[in-house]
Amino acid sequence: MREIYIYCCLLPALSTVKMKSLSKNGNVGENVTFTCSNWDGLGKPQKRVKYLCKAPCEDKDVIMKVKPEETKNKDRIKLKNTGGSLVVTFFNLQKSDAKKYYCGMERAVWDLYIEVNLKVTQGPRPKPTPVITKFSPSPAVLSSSTMSSNDTETTTEECTSSPNSSSTIPPVSATHGSGGSLYFIAVVTVMVALLLMAALVLYRIIARKPPKIVSSARDPRDDSVEVQ
Known part of the structure; x- marks a missing residue:
């Protein structure tokens, strides 16, 4: 046991x-x-x-x-x-x-x-994942671009609706205070001034040119024939 x-x-x-x-x-x-x-x-x-x-x-x-x-x-x-x-x-x-x-x-x-x-x-460290950031414009940039596009569209409509836009200055709206509308008004003003100056110079040239004198004297040979 x-x-x-x-x-x-x-x-x-x-x-x-x-x-x-x-x-x-x-x-x-x-x-x-x-x-x-x-x-x-x-x-x-x-x-x-x-x-x-x-x-x-x-x-x-x-x-x-x-x-x-x-x-x-x-x-x-x-x-x-x-x-x-x-x-x-x-x-x-x-x-x-x-x-x-x-x-x-x-x-x-x-x-x-x-x-x-x-x-x-510990093992190998994982590779960092690339981060893709999307560009988002600030509200100030968005509002500026929107105003510029609106001014361009308004100017185009005024040019197409008025056939005599080259000789007349479009009225300046109280809401158009951006650089696009001022630039358009300045260009039209310069063009009109150049046209007026060209017309004035042409008028002065025409006014200074002496008139043509048409002679009414007869040929002396005709008088000799009549005396005979």
Whole structure:
């Protein structure tokens, strides 16, 4: 009886020595999944409760337990007990997730474990996304361009509606105070002044020209013929 008792006490130690070990690497911000399966020991793993714990895997270190064919989520960790294996997923990895974990399977005498070493690295930094900015003119620029376009349209309408616009000065509206209308009035005024000056110069040239004198004297030969 004493030898049997000693053998039973040594079984957990032998199981611990044969414990499987997994290593998993991931970058910050990524999702990592690993599967704990092929449990060592006797029994049917399909009917066993499985769990995930942090080292040293005492009762306070257990994160979650799942029954066969059950799925649970806690914080950024998901456990799925498929029966023969335990699927563990870490979402949005953080530096604090890098530590030693154990996949455990409950047994009547002692639990079976698979050691998991999770390493988290910073990884390459993502390239910055180029920002495209759209140009939006200020209200002052919009109002200035609108007034200029309105003045141009009004001037065009006045020119097309009056056939004698070259000889008459269009009335200045009280609302037309922009540079476009003043420029048009100045151009028309200069044109009219040039026309008047040209007409005045032409008139003076014509007035100074001497008149043609038509002679009425007869040929002396005609007088000699009459005397004979």
